[in-house]
Amino acid sequence: MTQPLAHSLDLRQWLETARDLGELQEVCKAHWHLELGAISELNVKKEGSPALLFDEIMDYPKGYRVLTCSTSSPARLSSLLRLGHMGSHAQLVQTLRGMPKHWQTQAPQFDPVVVEKGPVFENIQSAGAINLNQFPAPFWHEKDGGRYIGTGCMVVTRDLDTDWINVGTYRVMMHDQSSVGLDMIPGKHGAIHYEKHMKAGKPFPVVIVCGADPLGYLISGIEVPYGMCEYNYIGAILGQPVSVVRGELTGLPFPSAAELVLEGWAYPGDERIEGPFGEFHGYYPGKAASAPAVKIERVYFRNNPIIVGSPPAKPPNDYSYSKAVMRSALLMDALLAAGVPDVQNVWAHEIGGARMFNVVSIKQRYAGHARQAGHILSQCGVAAYMSRYSVVVDEDIDPSNLQEVMWAVATRTDPDLDIDIIKRGMGSKNDPMSIAYAYQAPLTSKAVIDACRPYDFLTTFPAVAEASKALQAEVRAKWKTLLT
Ligand SMILES: Cc1cc2nc3c(=O)[nH]c(=O)nc-3n(C[C@H](O)[C@H](O)[C@H](O)COP(=O)(O)O)c2cc1C
Numbered sequence: 001m002t003q004p005l006a007h008s009l010d011l012r013q014w015l016e017t018a019r020d021l022g023e024l025q026e027v028c029k030a031h032w033h034l035e036l037g038a039i040s041e042l043n044v045k046k047e048g049s050p051a052l053l054f055d056e057i058m059d060y061p062k063g064y065r066v067l068t069c070s071t072s073s074p075a076r077l078s079s080l081l082r083l084g085h086m087g088s089h090a091q092l093v094q095t096l097r098g099m100p101k102h103w104q105t106q107a108p109q110f111d112p113v114v115v116e117k118g119p120v121f122e123n124i125q126s127a128g129a130i131n132l133n134q135f136p137a138p139f140w141h142e143k144d145g146g147r148y149i150g151t152g153c154m155v156v157t158r159d160l161d162t163d164w165i166n167v168g169t170y171r172v173m174m175h176d177q178s179s180v181g182l183d184m185i186p187g188k189h190g191a192i193h194y195e196k197h198m199k200a201g202k203p204f205p206v207v208i209v210c211g212a213d214p215l216g217y218l219i220s221g222i223e224v225p226y227g228m229c230e231y232n233y234i235g236a237i238l239g240q241p242v243s244v245v246r247g248e249l250t251g252l253p254f255p256s257a258a259e260l261v262l263e264g265w266a267y268p269g270d271e272r273i274e275g276p277f278g279e280f281h282g283y284y285p286g287k288a289a290s291a292p293a294v295k296i297e298r299v300y301f302r303n304n305p306i307i308v309g310s311p312p313a314k315p316p317n318d319y320s321y322s323k324a325v326m327r328s329a330l331l332m333d334a335l336l337a338a339g340v341p342d343v344q345n346v347w348a349h350e351i352g353g354a355r356m357f358n359v360v361s362i363k364q365r366y367a368g369h370a371r372q373a374g375h376i377l378s379q380c381g382v383a384a385y386m387s388r389y390s391v392v393v394d395e396d397i398d399p400s401n402l403q404e405v406m407w408a409v410a411t412r413t414d415p416d417l418d419i420d421i422i423k424r425g426m427g428s429k430n431d432p433m434s435i436a437y438a439y440q441a442p443l444t445s446k447a448v449i450d451a452c453r454p455y456d457f458l459t460t461f462p463a464v465a466e467a468s469k470a471l472q473a474e475v476r477a478k479w480k481t482l483l484t
Pocket of ligand 1: 185188223
């Protein structure tokens with residue numbers, strides 16, 4: 001077994017990498033109340049925008065910082081996933097093919113390693129001395145229910161009956177100076193741990209990591225199998241076990257180089273009003289509601305701590321790019337595993353929160369190939385939850401380019417023939433359209449759009465009126481200054 005990295009998941013090391021890549025910009029004197037959130041939101045919608053490191057935040061000492069937009073470019077995401085430098089979506093998706101399965105298989109070999117000390121222990125505060133307002137947790141958007149100190153965070157919990165440690169990304173709202181609200185959707189692993197404790201009438205120990213290398217929240221924000229610890233999965237990506245320290249009160253493990261960690265308990269009966277907060281699809285689908293409150297009894301932080309922020313909003317948002325890449329790779333694997341041949345590329349579009357508008361390009365091999373690909377894209381395990389539109393295009397269309405995709409939909413479909421509707425499919429109570437569902441349960445219809453040239457007219461279908469790829473390349477090379 002390899003030795004643990006010295007203090008793995010150190011955000012500051014990754015910030016150096018991002019800086020060297022030209023992918024990081026420092027921003028001074030923004031206000032934590034709405035301004036920081038709006039700057040980040042506008043930044044992420046800009047082509048080629050950097051990660052933002054906010055310092056000298058209004059009302060806070062220099063050095064108390066917030067990082068946003070950390071995962072929203074191919075270069076940043078590939079460096080976080082330790083894949084080397086990649087400059088395009090397609091390259092990332094192709095490289096990631098098969099990797100999630102590989103990481104999952106390797107994970108059991110990478111138990112985290114417990115160390116005694118780490119930078120996270122530079123400052124330790126106990127109950128009585130704790131005031132969460134000392135950290136510049138942003139009030140992200142006008143309609144939010146409060147300040148969210150946890151968005152790009154890792155919430156660490158333990159199963160009541162086994163040793164299973166789970167790490168999930170669940171939003172964390174500040175209630176007052178020493179308690180926070182935790183929003184865990186029923187069925188999420190943290191929620192299962194919580195419910196078991198409540199049923200047994202026991203306090204629920206929680207550790208919340210509010211800042212670390214964003215690889216941490218990237219992985220705690222995806223579906224890692226029930227019973228598996230995300231630290232193991234991260235270790236498999238790093239090729240080294242994650243180094244962790246244990247909380248003084250709960251014994252729960254957290255990265256030894258974490259920036260800011262809150263430790264405490266959710267007590268039976270202590271649920272408070274949490275939210276509202278936007279969702280990944282760009283809406284506030286629910287109202288403020290009752291959620292577990294966590295009483296914070298220890299705070300650990302590095303000197304000059306950095307909060308990692310990753311708030312949801314109308315896409316493209318802070319984390320929609322990373323979701324699009326990860327889900328596209330999983331969809332690609334699922335299509336191939338289901339036996340669909342000649343899949344060229346897949347893209348789970350950010351506009352659909354990487355769930356609701358997915359596109360696959362294929363090289364048509366036989367009659368019915370396109371429908372087969374479309375229905376599997378709509379219904380495979382990775383996609384079924386909240387998939388709405390699944391589009392199949394020919395290999396000359398880049399599935400990540402909406403302009404091209406919609407051109408194919410506009411020009412290669414006969415709506416009557418080429419749109420299949422699946423009724424009573426898997427929906428969600430978080431779907432903004434759930435308000436208009438015609439069902440008593442979270443069911444929804446789904447469309448499969450076959451935007452490929454009709455297979456029976458493949459040879460006679462009109463030719464595309466544009467310069468050939470070879471001519472385009474030649475002219476681009478010669479007229480570089482004009483055309484780039
Ligand atoms: C930035 C971000 C914020 C998220 N916020 C929440 C949340 O507030 N509540 C929730 O249940 N899931 C949230 N998720 C989704 C979960 O993190 C995801 O479903 C993950 O698989 C949960 O971990 P678990 O499978 O161990 O329960 C969020 C994901 C990301 C990336």
